[in-house]
Amino acid sequence: MVIERFYLACLSHASYIISSNGEAAVIDPQRDVQTYRDYLEQHGLRLRYVIETHLHADFVSGHLELAGATGAEIVMGRHAGAAFPHRAVEDGDLLRVGTISLRVLETPGHTPEGITIAASDEATPDEPASLFTGDTLFAGDVGRPDLLGAVGITKEELAGRLYDSLHGKILTFPDETRVYPAHGAGSSCGKALRSVEFSTIGTERMTNYALKPMSREEFIVAITDGQPDAPAYFLADAAINRQGAPELALVITHARAFAADELADAVHHGAILLDTRDADAFSRGYIPGSINIGLDGQFATWVGTLLPIGTPLVIVAEPGREEESVLRCARVGYDSVSGYLAGGIATWVKEGRPVESFRRLDVAELQDELKSGQPPLVLDVRRDGERAIKSIPGTEYITLSRLPERAGELKDVSRPMVVHCAGGYRSAIAISILRKNGIADVSDLLGGIGAWEKAGGAMEVEPETVTA
Numbered sequence: 001m002v003i004e005r006f007y008l009a010c011l012s013h014a015s016y017i018i019s020s021n022g023e024a025a026v027i028d029p030q031r032d033v034q035t036y037r038d039y040l041e042q043h044g045l046r047l048r049y050v051i052e053t054h055l056h057a058d059f060v061s062g063h064l065e066l067a068g069a070t071g072a073e074i075v076m077g078r079h080a081g082a083a084f085p086h087r088a089v090e091d092g093d094l095l096r097v098g099t100i101s102l103r104v105l106e107t108p109g110h111t112p113e114g115i116t117i118a119a120s121d122e123a124t125p126d127e128p129a130s131l132f133t134g135d136t137l138f139a140g141d142v143g144r145p146d147l148l149g150a151v152g153i154t155k156e157e158l159a160g161r162l163y164d165s166l167h168g169k170i171l172t173f174p175d176e177t178r179v180y181p182a183h184g185a186g187s188s189c190g191k192a193l194r195s196v197e198f199s200t201i202g203t204e205r206m207t208n209y210a211l212k213p214m215s216r217e218e219f220i221v222a223i224t225d226g227q228p229d230a231p232a233y234f235l236a237d238a239a240i241n242r243q244g245a246p247e248l249a250l251v252i253t254h255a256r257a258f259a260a261d262e263l264a265d266a267v268h269h270g271a272i273l274l275d276t277r278d279a280d281a282f283s284r285g286y287i288p289g290s291i292n293i294g295l296d297g298q299f300a301t302w303v304g305t306l307l308p309i310g311t312p313l314v315i316v317a318e319p320g321r322e323e324e325s326v327l328r329c330a331r332v333g334y335d336s337v338s339g340y341l342a343g344g345i346a347t348w349v350k351e352g353r354p355v356e357s358f359r360r361l362d363v364a365e366l367q368d369e370l371k372s373g374q375p376p377l378v379l380d381v382r383r384d385g386e387r388a389i390k391s392i393p394g395t396e397y398i399t400l401s402r403l404p405e406r407a408g409e410l411k412d413v414s415r416p417m418v419v420h421c422a423g424g425y426r427s428a429i430a431i432s433i434l435r436k437n438g439i440a441d442v443s444d445l446l447g448g449i450g451a452w453e454k455a456g457g458a459m460e461v462e463p464e465t466v467t468a
Contacts, residue, residue: 001020001099001100001119001121001123001124002018002019003119003130004019006030008331009186010298011187011331012184013058014183015027015029015182018119019098020100023046024045025047025048025097025102027052028134030062030331031059031060031062032327032331033066033069037069037070048073048096049075050067050072051075051102051117052075052241053114053115053116053117054080055082056135056238057189058189058304060240060333061245075087076089076115077089077104078090080113080242083243084244089104090106099123105117105170106165107133107166109136109161109162109164110135110142110145111143111148111238112148114143115134116131116134116137117132128176128177129173130178130180130198131170131173131178131201133170133180133181134181135190136166137170137179137204137208138181138183138194139181139194139203139208140185140190140194140204141190141208141209142190143190144190144191145158145159145161146230147235160216160220164216171201176200176202179198179199186298188301191226226385229402231301233305233333234304236309236333237332240333246335248327248330252323252326252327255323255326255337255339257322257341258314262339266338269312270312271338272307273290273315274291274303275287275316275345276292276293276295276315276316276318277292277294278294279292281318282432283358283359283444285345285349285355286345286355286357287316287345287348287353290316291307291436292428292431293306294428295325304332304334305400309333312336312338313338314341315337316341316345316348318344319343358435358444360445360446362451363451363452366418367457369416377396377418379418380396380398380420380449381403382400382421382422390460391459391461392449392457392460393458393460403433403434407434407439408437411437411439416442416443418445419431420445420448422450423451430444
């Protein structure tokens with residue numbers, strides 16, 4: 001049995017190809033499936049199955065396109081209710097790939113239709129099965145159960161099912177059993193994930209907070225408490241995956257190069273202007289009203305968190321990265337990019353059109369301003385869990401995911417404002433949101449709280465008041 005892992009860092013997403021004797025199965029594919037097709041061709045493999053461990057909410061899957069291109073059969077849990085031809089499997093069902101047996105375990109909890117695949121190779125009968133757990137069990141965490149409240153399934157009900165799936169099925173495997181999850185650190189599908197190639201049942205018993213000895217009721221409280229905000233696009237992506245996504249190439253080719261006047265006209269008619277350059281480039285000059293979400297970070301997650309899905313989008317990118325920007329929007333179901341500015345921001349500037357900029361203060365500059373007669377208001381936009389661990393004394397707090405709805409609270413602030421996050425990526429996003437909401441006197445802290453702490457700035461642990 002050969003296991004090949006494909007990791008998409010932007011979404012903290014792991015997918016897998018399992019192969020034996022010229023046959024293969026793909027588990028939890030990303031939307032752009034050419035990478036799997038290349039691997040299959042390179043290794044002379046026939047794809048028999050495309051397996052989805054559940055209806056993913058954090059990205060659009062390529063199961064339909066991959067199956068269509070290869071003739072493979074799509075496999076999903078019997079409760080998925082998918083709208084396309086597929087094999088609906090249940091507990092104990094077996095699939096064969098070469099000498100490998102793929103046994104289905106129904107493991108609801110993260111979602112009602114969740115399954116885990118136990119892969120055993122008859123060529124090595126003394127080795128324990130390998131578990132492909134999807135979003136049921138991660139390294140360091142378990143799948144969050146609070147994503148389906150909007151469709152009438154409570155987080156407590158799903159958490160109880162998850163407890164049963166873990167203790168009644170997954171934890172019955174030997175400690176040396178390898179665990180291959182669908183996500184690593186940075187994913188919004190849990191709160192304490194680690195990034196490893198694989199874990200083991202034994203490691204998770206010892207280190208995973210959710211697997212410590214506790215009652216079913218204690219487990220429900222432990223895993224429902226303190227979950228990060230679920231991005232608004234999650235339910236939409238789950239619905240897309242249930243229906244099957246359009247062919248990716250059609251989405252990419254739909255976006256075309258715009259002249260400056262075409263871009264301006266699209267924005268005038270309601271399109272959101274998304275600038276995908278890095279924070280430094282954006283700070284030096286951007287089109288007024290732009291939202292900055294840099295490609296070199298958790299781009300897709302923040303697009304899905306901050307921008308309404310389905311809204312028309314137009315893009316300003318570094319020249320040469322336009323198609324990448326469109327692709328990475330499409331990975332999370334944002335297929336509504338109509339175009340991008342040909343030549344990037346230089347085209348806009350060359351035509352004499354208006355641009356804005358903002359300052360990026362280093363730690364010494366911020367400390368000097370805090371000692372001045374008119375100290376700035378410092379706004380922390382990190383997540384609740386980060387804020388609880390440490391903060392800069394005297395700062396205000398609105399987590400970035402809630403800033404669009406709460407920016408109006410800051411309009412009456414009479415002082416200049418300085419925004420910070422952990423390292424500087426999210427603070428630039430926050431500034432673009434604040435500027436779009438009419439708050440002009442705002443800058444950010446270069447290097448975020450990490451630079452502040454490294455420079456010996458005062459720190460506060462467990463602040464008394466945290467405004468969520």
